[in-house]
Amino acid sequence: MKIKNKFLISVVLLALGLTLGSIFNITAQGAGATNQAGTTDDPVVTKSYVDQQIQKALGGGVSTTPTTPTAPTTPPATSQPSDGKETTVVENTVTVVTLKPGEKLIAKAGAEFIIRSGKGVIYSGDANGVADLTDGKDIANGQAAGNNHLLSFPRDGRGIMVQEGNTYSLIVMVRGGYSIQ
Structure with missing residues (x-):
């Protein structure tokens, strides 16, 4: 009889606990709610x-009415260097540049180039090259740069030119400052 009473008491206490728990189910304010x-x-x-x-x-x-941002409409700045060739510098816009064989497209620090057509090689006055952000590697002076690859120029004086032996022009998209030599 004692076992039966203990079992009955435990069932009643369990039922009472569940009933009270479901009635007073309140989440504390600020305690992770x-x-x-x-x-x-x-x-x-x-x-x-x-x-x-x-x-x-x-x-x-x-x-x-919602407003849409517009690109600045300032024309490119041009200058006439002492050698007689015109140098074009365009900042913060994307420009399509056609580079003829024998010309060099020299980037200003922070410029980005994408070769769209033709075969181009990297030009650098020192041992360091240019970052190919598409492949995640550096391209050294004289090495070929792939078409449709984003090239980043961290310093002035580095650029690209038409690969030697090619008679076709190089078409390049340029963002940032540059000059043609």
Whole structure:
């Protein structure tokens, strides 16, 4: 009889604990509870609403039409060096440059080139080369640069030229400053 009473008491206590636990199921505030998205504590908003609130905070009122950024329309700066060849320097725009055999396209520090057509080789006045960001390797002076590869020029004085023996022009997309020699 004692075993039966112990079993009955344990079943009753277990049922009572489950019942009380389900009744008093309350999450403590600040004890790791996260807010649900879309509630008043954590509302879901649209980009246009955020843009309007920023405009209000800046004192510009509410903008009803979205504005799109436009590229600067400044023409390229040109200069006439002492050797008579025109040098073009374009900053922060993408320019398509056609390089004839015998010419060198020299990059300013931070410029990026992509050879679109033709065969080009790296030109560098020192032992260091150019970073090929597409392949993740350095290309040394005189080595061929692959078409459609993003080339980064960390310092002035490095560039590309048409591969020796080719009679075709080299077409290059350039972002940053450059000069043709």
